[in-house]
Amino acid sequence: MARHSLWPKGLTGRVILVLVLAVLFQFLAGSVLIRTGEMHIQRQDLGRRVAEQALIAERIITAADRSDRSRLLESLSTIHTKLELVEGSPEIGPGIDAEAREIANAIFEFEPALANYELRLSLETGSFLNLERQVIGAIEIDEDTWIGFTTQERVADWRLLLETSIRVGLIAVLILGSAAVLVRTLSAPLRRLSENAQLIGTSGRIFFDDTTGPEELREVSRALNAMQERLEGVIDQRTQALLAVGHDLRTPLARLRLRVDGIEDRADRSAAREDIDQMTRMLQELLEFFETGESQLDREPTELSSLCQMIAEAFDDLGANVRFAGPDRLVIDAVHDHLARAIENLVDNAIKYGGDATITLATDPDWAIVSVEDNGPGIPASQFDRVMHPFERSDAARSGRHPGMGLGLSIARNVAEAHGGRLELANRTGGGLRATLTFPKK
16 A cells, blocks of 8 residues: 655645644644733733722722612622622632632732732633633622622633634735745746756757856756766767767778678678678667767758658568558658658568558647557567667567667667657557657647
8 A cells, every 4th residue: 555645745845834834833822822911911901900899899888888888889880890799608619719810919919908808719611611701709898798799701702712813824824825935936946957957868958047046056057057068078079989980990891891702602702791781780870879869950840741651662662561641741840860760760670570560640739749560579568668778679689580789769769859759669459569759849
């Protein structure tokens, strides 16, 4: 069973994920801190309000007649705090609840004179599902005479917490969105650098802009430009050396062919000629391999339908069974000779190993597709990549019946990649091999 990682593969995704986690932590921590601060302020405010009203009520009640005390307390009640006269022991238990200690401290801090009276204070919940609590308390102003008070304002208003969370969340989303856009903008040069780096070796020289973007990316761009220059120098030097050797070998081979004619024994003369012809073909194949890998040659409009038809007729004239199917006209920009060599190599392989060949030309909005099919034994799928490398041959091609250096498919792939396309191999369902060249139309 495949394991899927939540850690993104791309740098932009990783940075955004880190920002999401950071903003989420900030959101949770901010909500808790803000709510804690709001609760502290609320309890301090409640304590001061209770202290003020309780002290005023104590002074008025103490000076009033007992018959007027209850009425006076009702008149001193406000929308925030309800006051009442309690004769005897109040319903609230003695002492101060631990959760109400902060409110009691605020009462004594705001009105120190109340510290001389017994204070009972607690936070009570309205119901099991309602977590919002209210302050309930009583101050004994005389023996068995208490001023009871109940705050109408909830101590833990969870709606306030929800509003606070929404506000903080909206700010967090705004910050995260802005940061994500900024990160994506900053990573755009890196994406362009990656895309261009993937084109190295598949087309002409890629120029990396070393004048814009962060200094680190400029350094990488300069390094890639220098690397391409060094690689081109080394490759050009070795290619020129091999081409020079290849051309120079033609003269000795021509002299050997003339000298072979002087051999009296017919069998020896024929064998020597075959060896020289094989060396000549291998040398020509090697030169074509280096020449078709050149990606900076000028391209010209090439009529692909006519080219495929001409190749099919040329092989047919030599006695091979080659067919063509495709549109009447399809023009692409290409190096004509290299394109012809690539298709000829695929057809030649199809005839060698399959006995016949079918050239099919197809098109879509962006690509021209040339397929060459045969009815041979095909190639194991595990060898597809290997046989397209230079000097690699399939097991069937290693027999003496098919001489060569194993460069036919390599040349075809060089041509495809130099034109910005690709070469793909696949075994046909009914038997045989399908080699497909794909070229961009523009």
